[in-house]
Amino acid sequence: MTDKLRFALIGCGVIGPTHAEAINSLPDAELVAVADIVPARAQKLADEYGVNAYTDIQEMLARERLDVVNVCVPSGLHGEIACQAMRAGKHVIIEKPMEIRLETIDEMLRVQRETNRKMAVISQHRFDPASMHVHQLLEEQAFGRLVLGNALVPWWRSQAYYDSGAWRGTWALDGGGVLMNQAIHSIDLLQWLMGPVKSIYAYTDTLVHSVETEDVAVAVLRFTNGALGTIVATTGAYPGVSTRIEIFGDKGSAIIEDDHLSYLHLAREDQEEIGAYGTTGKNVGARHSGEDEAPLAGTQANETDSTAQNPAALSFRSHALQIADMIRAIREDGTPLVDGYAARRSVEIILGIYESARTHKEVILT
Numbered sequence: 001m002t003d004k005l006r007f008a009l010i011g012c013g014v015i016g017p018t019h020a021e022a023i024n025s026l027p028d029a030e031l032v033a034v035a036d037i038v039p040a041r042a043q044k045l046a047d048e049y050g051v052n053a054y055t056d057i058q059e060m061l062a063r064e065r066l067d068v069v070n071v072c073v074p075s076g077l078h079g080e081i082a083c084q085a086m087r088a089g090k091h092v093i094i095e096k097p098m099e100i101r102l103e104t105i106d107e108m109l110r111v112q113r114e115t116n117r118k119m120a121v122i123s124q125h126r127f128d129p130a131s132m133h134v135h136q137l138l139e140e141q142a143f144g145r146l147v148l149g150n151a152l153v154p155w156w157r158s159q160a161y162y163d164s165g166a167w168r169g170t171w172a173l174d175g176g177g178v179l180m181n182q183a184i185h186s187i188d189l190l191q192w193l194m195g196p197v198k199s200i201y202a203y204t205d206t207l208v209h210s211v212e213t214e215d216v217a218v219a220v221l222r223f224t225n226g227a228l229g230t231i232v233a234t235t236g237a238y239p240g241v242s243t244r245i246e247i248f249g250d251k252g253s254a255i256i257e258d259d260h261l262s263y264l265h266l267a268r269e270d271q272e273e274i275g276a277y278g279t280t281g282k283n284v285g286a287r288h289s290g291e292d293e294a295p296l297a298g299t300q301a302n303e304t305d306s307t308a309q310n311p312a313a314l315s316f317r318s319h320a321l322q323i324a325d326m327i328r329a330i331r332e333d334g335t336p337l338v339d340g341y342a343a344r345r346s347v348e349i350i351l352g353i354y355e356s357a358r359t360h361k362e363v364i365l366t
């Protein structure tokens with residue numbers, strides 16, 4: 001039997017414990033150390049898992065026998081810490097966003113090539129069955145010509161959330177507001193499903209919270225395949241409503257609400273012509289999605305354990321699937337589904353939105 005891969009995580013705040021749980025849920029992974037500059041946070045998580053706690057990352061990297069380091073610190077520190085870990089010979093799994101500036105991202109990719117380490121960036125919703133299923137259908141061209149792709153993130157975060165960490169809602173360390181921190185998941189899914197974005201026109205504003213960065217944003221997109229799209233996001237929508245990803249083509253349409261496929265209709269499944277005016281009926285989904293009928297039946301209107309309202313409500317399961325994908329990549333010398341090059345795209349779109357909102361001009365992505 002192959003040895004378990006040995007993991008450490010850096011940053012024991014909100015998301016660190018999700019990584020710990022996800023790592024230890026996998027048969028061929030084990031958590032061996034944790035680090036945080038706040039000693040009590042590192043110690044608490046270390047005690048829970050019976051592993052070593054560190055406040056000095058270099059000491060942990062030097063002392064522990066590690067294969068993979070998970071980077072769970074504030075977003076604007078991802079590059080520095082990931083590069084430290086790669087230079088120490090470790091593979092890295094980095095929380096989203098990969099980093100907040102493209103220059104730093106390009107330096108991370110350079111260090112990755114130089115050290116020949118694997119890098120994965122968390123975008124756990126790509127591993128939800130609904131996203132996987134719609135992506136597979138898109139690969140089969142099942143939606144025909146794509147015309148429209150929308151991402152809607154009407155979430156709620158209180159002022160207390162922003163005040164819970166000095167880095168939250170700052171340009172220097174969060175790198176942005178609702179787009180860079182919350183909506184990045186949906187932006188990554190939208191561009192993964194619809195294909196690359198070519199140009200952007202956007203408005204952003206800060207309407208509800210006392211923060212530097214935006215808490216509402218609307219962007220109009222043109223994809224390289226010619227389709228149009230929108231990104232609409234806020235953390236000011238009380239009490240926080242389901243995320244929607246909508247994919248529309250001339251041979252089919254799909255809607256993912258949170259991580260459930262709530263609508264899917266494909267021309268190839270129609271028993272008869274739908275006529276000149278279309279239909280709102282679903283024709284497939286349950287048979288293909290790998291889920292039973294219940295999750296396909298629609299939104300969960302009274303859901304209270306959703307990340308639309310509470311970031312700590314996150315289940316570790318999608319993180320576990322993504323960590324398993326990284327383990328596969330390491331063992332087979334392959335590429336993780338969301339490597340650094342894939343993760344760069346969502347940050348590039350978000351920075352393009354900020355530029356368009358600032359300059360009141362269309363931004364063309366290179």
Ligand SMILES: NC(=O)c1ccc[n+]([C@@H]2O[C@H](COP(=O)([O-])OP(=O)(O)OC[C@H]3O[C@@H](n4cnc5c(N)ncnc54)[C@H](O)[C@@H]3O)[C@@H](O)[C@H]2O)c1
Binds near residue numbers: 012035038
């Ligand atoms: N994938 C998701 O759904 C998801 C959810 C939440 C957060 N995140 C991402 O995870 C990252 C962390 O977010 P969070 O909400 O857990 O933040 P947090 O503030 O709750 O936790 C960050 C931790 O990092 C520690 N830290 C800061 N600088 C450090 C350093 N130099 N060395 C070691 N430890 C250091 C802090 O003391 C803190 O405990 C962010 O990039 C965020 O975008 C992802």
